[in-house]
Structures are given as structure tokens and as C-alpha cells.
Amino acid sequence: MNQYFIRRLLFAMPTLLAISFIIFAVLSLAPNDPMSQFALNPAVPQEVRDNIRRSLGLDQPWPIRYGKWLYTLVTTGDLGFSFSSRLPVTELILQRLPTTLWVIGMAYVLSVLLAIPLGVISAVKQYSLFDHLATTVAFIGFSLPTFFTGLIFILIFGVRLKWFPWIYDSTIKVTDADSFLLVLKQSVLPVMVLTLFQTATLMRYVRASMLENIPQDYVRTARAKGLSERAVLFGHIFRNSLIPVVTLIALGIPTIFTGALITEQIFRVPGIGSLLVSSFNSSDTPVIMGVTIIFAVLVVLFNLIVDVLYGFLDPRIKYS
Amino acid sequence: MNSVQRKRILLLASLAVIVLMFAACAPAAQPTPVPPTQAPAPTQAPAATQAPAPTQAPPAASGRGSCGTLKLLWWQAPTILNPHLAQGTKDYDASRLVYLPLASVGPDGIPDASTGLAAEVPTKDNGGIAADGMSITWKLKPGLKWSDGQPITADDVVFTWQYASDPATAATTASSFQDIKNVEKVDDTTVKISWNAPNPIPYVAFVGPLGMVIPKHVFADYIGAKASQAPANLAPVGSGPFKVAEFKPGDVVTYTANENFFDPDKPCFASVNLKGGGDATSAARAVLETGDVDYAWNLQVPADVLGGLAAAGKGDIVNAVSGNLERILIQRTDVSPEMGELRGEPVDKGGKPHPFLSDLKVRQALALAIDRENIGKIYGGKGVAGEGTCNVIIAPPALISTKDNGLCEFNIEKANALLDEAGWTKGSDGIRHKTVDGKDVKMNIIYQTSVNAVRQAEQQIVKEGWTQLGINVELKSVDAGVFFSSDEANPDTAAKFWTDVEMFTNGPAQTDDIAYVRSWVCSEIKTKSEGWRGNNYERYCNPEYDKLVDQLTTELDPAKRIEIYKQLNDILVSDVVVIPLVARNFPVAGKAKALKGVEANPWEGDLWNAMNWTNK
Numbered sequence: 001m002n003q004y005f006i007r008r009l010l011f012a013m014p015t016l017l018a019i020s021f022i023i024f025a026v027l028s029l030a031p032n033d034p035m036s037q038f039a040l041n042p043a044v045p046q047e048v049r050d051n052i053r054r055s056l057g058l059d060q061p062w063p064i065r066y067g068k069w070l071y072t073l074v075t076t077g078d079l080g081f082s083f084s085s086r087l088p089v090t091e092l093i094l095q096r097l098p099t100t101l102w103v104i105g106m107a108y109v110l111s112v113l114l115a116i117p118l119g120v121i122s123a124v125k126q127y128s129l130f131d132h133l134a135t136t137v138a139f140i141g142f143s144l145p146t147f148f149t150g151l152i153f154i155l156i157f158g159v160r161l162k163w164f165p166w167i168y169d170s171t172i173k174v175t176d177a178d179s180f181l182l183v184l185k186q187s188v189l190p191v192m193v194l195t196l197f198q199t200a201t202l203m204r205y206v207r208a209s210m211l212e213n214i215p216q217d218y219v220r221t222a223r224a225k226g227l228s229e230r231a232v233l234f235g236h237i238f239r240n241s242l243i244p245v246v247t248l249i250a251l252g253i254p255t256i257f258t259g260a261l262i263t264e265q266i267f268r269v270p271g272i273g274s275l276l277v278s279s280f281n282s283s284d285t286p287v288i289m290g291v292t293i294i295f296a297v298l299v300v301l302f303n304l305i306v307d308v309l310y311g312f313l314d315p316r317i318k319y320s
Numbered sequence: 321m322n323s324v325q326r327k328r329i330l331l332l333a334s335l336a337v338i339v340l341m342f343a344a345c346a347p348a349a350q351p352t353p354v355p356p357t358q359a360p361a362p363t364q365a366p367a368a369t370q371a372p373a374p375t376q377a378p379p380a381a382s383g384r385g386s387c388g389t390l391k392l393l394w395w396q397a398p399t400i401l402n403p404h405l406a407q408g409t410k411d412y413d414a415s416r417l418v419y420l421p422l423a424s425v426g427p428d429g430i431p432d433a434s435t436g437l438a439a440e441v442p443t444k445d446n447g448g449i450a451a452d453g454m455s456i457t458w459k460l461k462p463g464l465k466w467s468d469g470q471p472i473t474a475d476d477v478v479f480t481w482q483y484a485s486d487p488a489t490a491a492t493t494a495s496s497f498q499d500i501k502n503v504e505k506v507d508d509t510t511v512k513i514s515w516n517a518p519n520p521i522p523y524v525a526f527v528g529p530l531g532m533v534i535p536k537h538v539f540a541d542y543i544g545a546k547a548s549q550a551p552a553n554l555a556p557v558g559s560g561p562f563k564v565a566e567f568k569p570g571d572v573v574t575y576t577a578n579e580n581f582f583d584p585d586k587p588c589f590a591s592v593n594l595k596g597g598g599d600a601t602s603a604a605r606a607v608l609e610t611g612d613v614d615y616a617w618n619l620q621v622p623a624d625v626l627g628g629l630a631a632a633g634k635g636d637i638v639n640a641v642s643g644n645l646e647r648i649l650i651q652r653t654d655v656s657p658e659m660g661e662l663r664g665e666p667v668d669k670g671g672k673p674h675p676f677l678s679d680l681k682v683r684q685a686l687a688l689a690i691d692r693e694n695i696g697k698i699y700g701g702k703g704v705a706g707e708g709t710c711n712v713i714i715a716p717p718a719l720i721s722t723k724d725n726g727l728c729e730f731n732i733e734k735a736n737a738l739l740d741e742a743g744w745t746k747g748s749d750g751i752r753h754k755t756v757d758g759k760d761v762k763m764n765i766i767y768q769t770s771v772n773a774v775r776q777a778e779q780q781i782v783k784e785g786w787t788q789l790g791i792n793v794e795l796k797s798v799d800a801g802v803f804f805s806s807d808e809a810n811p812d813t814a815a816k817f818w819t820d821v822e823m824f825t826n827g828p829a830q831t832d833d834i835a836y837v838r839s840w841v842c843s844e845i846k847t848k849s850e851g852w853r854g855n856n857y858e859r860y861c862n863p864e865y866d867k868l869v870d871q872l873t874t875e876l877d878p879a880k881r882i883e884i885y886k887q888l889n890d891i892l893v894s895d896v897v898v899i900p901l902v903a904r905n906f907p908v909a910g911k912a913k914a915l916k917g918v919e920a921n922p923w924e925g926d927l928w929n930a931m932n933w934t935n936k
Binding site: 034043044045046047048051053054055056081082083084085086087092095105154157162165166169170171234265266267268270274275277281284 | 329393396397399400487491494495496545554566568569572574593595597601602605606609829866905
């Protein structure tokens with residue numbers, strides 16, 4: 001087991017290296033630079049822009065810049081500093097982390113809590129009115145892109161009904177019940193959008209997995225043993241169906257850290273997703289690299305965790 | 321576990337896709353109006369009076385901090401609060417609440433000391449500007465203090481110059497300090513700037529958004545290469561109406577009134593919340609329809625949508641005519657692919673003149689077949705984003721030529737007559753042609769611009785007019801990131817201009833901007849040997865025009881300068897170097913009905929006079 005673990009970790013290294021290299025190459029070869037804001041501005045002439053580019057080290061060829069970036073990261077763990085705010089990338093990401101975890105994390109937890117019972121009921125009562133209803137809503141949920149549902153929700157609940165604010169205010173400090181309610185209220189719309197989307201996907205998954213197990217022989221055996229329907233359902237079908245679902249949920253956890261690009265942009269949630277978007281717009285390479293490399297590490301890590309988890313969940317699987 | 325594996329691959333792939341997607345669509349340059357960021361220099365000397373009065377009657381004395389909270393919404397979020405390291409207009413704006421220049425530039429283009437640190441604007445009449453035009457002497461208001469209580473002195477002004485003009489600092493504002501020989505302290509409140517040569521445009525350094533003065537005692541250790549590390553880049557100590565309470569880069573800035581601000585009655589607002597991020601349309605909605613914020617910046621929203629939102633009645637559109645001109649550039653050289661290496665090269669570099677666009681009558685015909693009224697409608701007209709115009713220099717009002725160059729009307733008949741006259745006859749296919757240099761030349765025009773719904777609508781209207789002249793027009797739209805890039809390998813850039821006509825917006829950065837009119841002189845012609853770096857897109861060359869521009873660099877008399885600008889405009893219009901289409905407004909912002917004191921100013925940032933804003 002340990003050997004397997006170490007081997008997997010070693011395999012992860014070249015993967016991460018390749019990911020960072022490809023992203024850096026794509027960013028460097030794309031036709032944009034941090035000074036693009038000033039490209040057409042006669043007040044910031046070419047010489048000034050060239051000088052700033054030089055001061056940011058952008059006059060060097062990109063393979064050298066990549067080498068330097070990698071060297072600093074490996075030797076000191078330093079992700080560099082942002083071109084636009086001159087802050088260390090780590091600090092920028094840490095600033096955004098609480099909001100991201102709060103909004104995106106809450107949406108994720110909610111989706112899991114909703115999707116599992118909905119999926120189970122839908123599967124057990126297949127083709128019932130509830131199943132049809134849940135399936136229809138789920139289809140709508142994952143067919144509609146978040147930028148669309150986001151705008152619809154803003155128009156209905158923000159502009160027309162005025163129930164919830166739709167411009168996220170990160171300056172509210174939680175000191176008492178009232179301020180907590182305010183924070184909760186402004187999180188409702190983005191959380192709703194994300195929950196609708198994620199619940200829909202996850203619920204279909206739970207339902208399919210349950211339906212796969214219901215007609216199995218072991219279920220018939222369990223029933224033949226005289227077990228109560230309840231014990232059959234939760235003790236046998238549900239437990240077995242949960243194996244792929246748990247995997248899926250665990251693999252989704254890294255996305256919480258990177259935030260939701262579009263939803264954060266629409267609701268002005270200052271999470272890591274919006275940090276990534278604005279960094280792309282201003283070609284802030286160190287920040288983009290920082291966020292994506294952390295994402296890559298998390299994805300690789302959670303893949304590993306899922307595989308290890310498998311061994312515990314499913315005794316049939318053995319690693320050697 | 322097929323789907324689990326698929327999900328894994330998907331996650332990793334999504335990384336690459338996201339990066340690719342953004343790398344592809346991140347604009348290399350905005351096709352939007354150029355926000356004027358350089359301190360404009362006025363063409364008129366300000367009246368030689370004592371401390372100039374505010375441009376509008378000030379609101380009734382309201383008392384500092386009695387207006388509550390001011391909510392601002394910028395759809396690009398500020399990332400740094402040091403104007404000299406700014407990465408865009410957003411950063412100049414966010415810094416402007418904290419720092420002040422010596423003087424602002426008023427909406428009319430005339431410097432205004434009431435919103436700056438100077439006691440008055442130096443002129444020749446009050447002795448502030450040397451008679452030989454070699455220096456200018458500024459006096460600070462008495463008793464100025466930084467927000468930490470330290471006095472503001474001439475040392476800070478001198479330091480700001482040293483800081484921003486040090487190449488190692490890599491300041492974005494460096495260009496406003498060029499041509500300065502020395503900045504010296506005369507006494508604690510007097511500073512003298514001397515130039516290398518007589519300067520006809522004296523109000524550039526320390527005026528407007530590029531000229532904000534920073535404190536020496538805070539930044540002294542962070543000059544040059546260490547500029548990036550200054551804690552004050554994010555937590556400034558300033559002279560403006562507000563000071564920073566909290567700053568989250570890329571998200572929000574909260575300010576409170578600066579108790580050391582020079583006017584004890586101002587600002588009226590006790591605090592300011594500048595929220596960043598999102599998109600322009602929802603920002604417009606927040607200020608015009610729902611009233612969630614008091615002011616929203618740069619509403620780049622289709623004119624009909626903006627007009628619809630404004631009808632909700634919660635807010636008003638704030639705008640001003642800027643110098644930004646949407647226009648059609650006319651190619652003067654032969655850009656046909658057969659030219660090979662000499663494609664688009666001027667005649668003296670071995671190129672050839674354009675087979676039909678080098679003919680004045682053809683260009684006049686093109687200009688007459690433009691339906692400006694309908695093109696202006698796309699921009700929503702004067703009250704929204706812009707209206708049709710026939711001039712190249714369109715702001716400030718003092719510079720606008722009133723001469724009728726005879727090309728402003730929409731007259732297809734007259735245009736057709738001109739083409740007949742020039743010997744271009746319609747062939748069996750209805751397309752005009754003529755034998756030029758023994759070769760049959762057909763009037764085929766390739767018309768390129770950037771991908772942008774508004775631009776494509778304009779292209780359609782222009783094409784309709786030109787088709788009626790018997791010209792075959794092929795429309796081409798290029799992604800803005802490519803079109804405005806300086807990529808020498810790409811054949812589709814605006815700089816190479818390998819088509820017959822192209823369209824985009826440009827304008828002066830300041831009211832008296834020699835650089836703007838210089839973009840049509842012979843020496844600025846874009847050529848292959850210089851990597852198409854010059855600013856003369858049209859490859860236009862006219863010695864008479866060049867001579868007038870040369871005069872501008874030495875002429876010190878403001879009245880004569882105005883005359884020269886008007887003459888330059890008339891040459892560009894009557895020689896049909898470009899076809900002016902739309903005078904674009906800048907800024908186009910939105911404000912709540914209750915907010916007073918906002919003055920749209922094309923030469924400054926939106927918050928230039930925020931100290932005067934009130935809701936009473």
C-alpha cells in the first residue's frame with residue numbers, strides 16, 4: 001500500500017511539470033501582455049511600455065522565464081508576485097480563499113445534501129410523478145449554463161422582487177446575527193445558481209448508480225433472506241451505489257478551491273475564480289500560474305485520495 | 321469506473337481549455353475609446369485671476385462627512401493604489417480619491433487649481449510661466465498636510481518627479497515628465513520646473529491623472545527597482561479628499577474622509593465604497609434601474625440597452641464629447657498581394673500609389689456616400705455614446721473648425737457624378753472600372769475593422785452607400801486582439817493595413833496634443849523596415865501638412881496654435897485622408913439622480929472632482 005502511494009506520488013511529478021509547462025507556454029505564446037491596457041493610449045508610449053515590461057522581466061525569452069519561475073517555486077515555494085498589484089501571489093490567493101470556500105463550498109455541500117436523497121427517491125420510485133419531476137428539473141439544471149440562470153435569477157430575485165442583493169459586498173464584517181444574515185442573504189443567489197447546476201448533475205448520477213444496483217442478484221438474495229425493505233435499500237443497494245458517487249464528490253472538491261469562473265464574475269463574488277478571470281484579462285502570468293498550479297496539485301492529489309479511498313470502500317479492490 | 325476516469329480527464333483538460341480560451345480572447349488592445357490618461361494641456365491660457373473658482377457654483381456648504389456613504393461601481397477592479405504604477409484607468413481613478421495633482425484639467429480643457437494642490441494656475445500674466453517659455457513655477461496652497469499629518473512641501477513635488485522619471489521605477493506616468501531638465505524647490509511651497517527647450521504646452525507635468533504628487537517621507541526608500549515593494553502601493557498616505565480604510569486588490573476599496581484635506585467643508589461623503597469587477601451591463605442596471613449604487617463607470621453597453629435602462633428613472637447618463645473619433649482610414653498605397661514584399665510600402669520605398677484611392681475625386685465620392693445620421697443612431701446620439709461628425713479634431717470646443725469642407729452631406733447623386741467625372745465607368749456587372757497604367761482596375765474595396773457588434777452595423781451602413789456608387793465592397797472583421805496587436809507576423813493587423821480602408825477609434829490624449837496630429841506626417845509612415853511602428857496608418861504624405869505640424873512644436877502663442885489645429889483639421893478633411901464618422905463620448909457613465917456635483921470630463925478620470933460630490 002505504502003509502496004503504491006509513493007509510486008503514485010512520483011508519477012504525479014512529471015504530470016504537474018507538464019501541466020505547468022504547457023500553461024506557461026500557452027500564456028507566453030498568446031498575443032497579449034500586461035501592458036495591453038495602454039496599447040492604444042498615446043500617453044503611455046512604446047518606450048514607457050517597453051521599460052515596464054523590462055522591469056517585470058518580460059523582455060526575456062519565455063523558456064528562461066519558465067525556468068526561473070520553476071526554480072523559485074521548487075527551491076523556495078514562492079509563487080512570485082502579481083504584475084498588477086505587486087502583491088505576492090500566495091497572499092492574493094489567501095485573500096480570496098475564505099469567500100471562495102464560503103460561497104462555492106456552501107453550494108457544493110448543499111448540492112451533495114440535496115442530490116443524494118433526490119437521486120435515491122427517484123431511483124426507488126422510478127417513473128413515478130416525483131421521478132419525472134425531479135428528472136425534468138435536473139435536465140433543466142444541467143442544460144442551462146450558469147451565466148444564463150445567473151442573469152435570470154438576478155432579474156427575477158434581484159431587480160424585480162428585490163429579495164436578495166446581487167452585488168456581493170466583501171466588506172461586511174460578521175460581528176452579530178444581523179451582519180451574518182446580510183452575508184447569508186447576499187450569498188443566496190450565487191449559491192442557488194451553483195447548487196441548481198451541481199445538484200442536477202450529481203442527482204442523475206446517484207439515480208443511475210442506484211438503478212444499476214437494484215436489479216442485481218445480491219439484492220434479490222437479500223430480499224429472499226427476509227430482510228426488511230429498509231435494510232435492503234440502505235444496507236445493500238445504497239451502500240454499493242455510493243461507491244462511484246463518493247468518488248465523484250471527492251474529485252469535485254478541487255473545483256471548490258478554484259471557484260466558479262462565470263458565477264463569480266456575474267455576482268461580483270471576490271473569489272479565486274474572479275481572480276483568475278481578471279488575471280487573464282490583464283495577462284498577470286504569475287497569478288494565473290499560481291492558481292492553475294494549485295488547482296493541478298489538488299486534482300492530482302484528490303485523484304490519489306479517491307484511489308486510496310476505494311480500497312476502504314470496496315474490499316474487492318487491492319493495490320499492490 | 322469509466323465515467324470516473326472520464327471525469328478525471330475532464331478536470332485536467334478543463335485547465336488547459338480555460339487557459340486556451342482566455343489566452344485567445346484576452347484583448348491585446350481595447351478597441352474602445354482611449355481613456356485620456358495624460359495630463360491634458362489647454363489651448364487657452366487660463367484667465368489671469370487669483371485662485372480660479374470651481375467650474376460650477378459649489379454646492380451649499382454641507383460640512384465634512386454629512387452625506388453618508390458613496391457607492392461606486394467600476395466593472396474593472398483597481399489592483400494598485402499608486403498612480404505611477406497604475407495598470408489601467410481603474411487604478412488612476414481609485415488613486416485619485418487619495419492623491420491630487422497640482423492642478424486638474426477642467427471639462428473645457430483649462431487647468432483648474434481648485435481641485436489640485438496648487439494655489440493658482442501659473443500663467444505668463446501672473447509671472448508663473450517664464451516669458452521665454454523655458455520654465456513654470458507652481459505655488460502650493462498654504463498649510464497642506466498629508467493624511468498622516470506631515471506637511472506637504474515642494475520636496476514632495478521634486479521627489480515625485482525623481483520617482484516617476486527614474487527608468488528603474490518603470491512608472492506608467494513617465495511620459496508626462498519627459499523633456500524636463502530640472503524640478504527644483506524654491507522654498508517650502510514653491511517649485512520650479514525647467515525644460516530643455518521652450519515648451520508651448522506647459523501644463524503637462526503634475527497636471528491631471530498622470531501628475532499626482534506622492535509623499536517623499538513614505539516613498540523615499542522605494543524609488544527605482546524597489547518601487548514594487550512599497551507597502552504604500554496598497555495602503556497610501558495621500559492628500560486627496562479621502563483616505564483608504566481597507567483595500568482588497570481586484571475587489572473593493574473602502575475610503576473614509578481625510579481629516580487633513582485642505583477644504584474643511586469637504587468631502588461631504590463620510591465614506592466611499594469602490595466595488596470592482598463584473599460587467600458593464602449589470603453595472604448600468606445597478607445605477608440606472610435599481611439604484612443599488614450611486615455611480616457606475618464606463619458603461620460600454622449597446623446604446624439602445626443603455627437608453628432603455630435610463631428610462632427607468634433612477635439615474636442619469638453622465639457623458640461628455642471627447643476627442644475620440646470613430647473614422648474610416650483610407651489607404652494611399654497599393655496593397656494588392658501581387659505587390660509582394662512592397663505591399664503597402666510608400667512610393668519612396670519602392671511601393672506604388674493605390675490604383676483608385678489616390679484619386680481625390682474618388683475619395684470625395686466615398687466621403688459623400690456616408691449616411692452619418694444612421695451611423696450616429698447606432699451610438700444612441702449625443703445624449704448616449706456619440707453622434708455623427710465631419711471633423712477630425714472634435715474637442716475641446718475651441719479647436720473645432722467651422723469651415724465647411726463640402727463633404728459633410730449624404731449625397732449619392734453628387735458622389736456618382738464625381739466618379740463619372742474622374743472617368744470611372746460602370747461595367748456590365750455594375751462595378752466601376754478604369755484603365756490605370758495600362759491595366760483594367762475594378763473598384764473593389766476591402767473594408768476591415770475589429771469584431772464588435774457596433775462596428776459591424778456601421779460597416780453595413782457604409783457598404784450600402786458605397787454599393788450605390790457602383791463599388792464592390794467586401795467587409796472583413798478581425799478579432800480585436802489580433803487587429804490591434806503589434807504582431808509583425810500577422811497580416812490582419814490595423815498597423816499593417818493591408819486592405820483598402822479600415823475603421824477604428826482614435827483621439828488625442830490631451831487637448832493640445834501634437835502627437836495626435838503628428839500621426840499624419842511623412843516621417844511617421846508605417847513601413848516594413850521599421851516593423852510598421854510609425855503612427856501614419858494611411859501612408860499619407862503632404863509637405864504642407866508637415867510644415868504646419870513643425871510650427872506647432874515651437875509656436876508659443878495659444879491663439880495661433882488654435883488656428884494651426886483648425887488648418888490641420890481642414891487639410892485632413894478636405895483631402896479625405898480619413899472619413900470622420902462618429903464623435904464618441906467619454907466618459908459614458910451613470911449616476912444616481914440624487915448625486916450632485918458630478919462633472920463629466922473627457923480629459924480626466926471620473927473622480928477628478930469627487931471632493932465636490934454631494935447628495936444634498
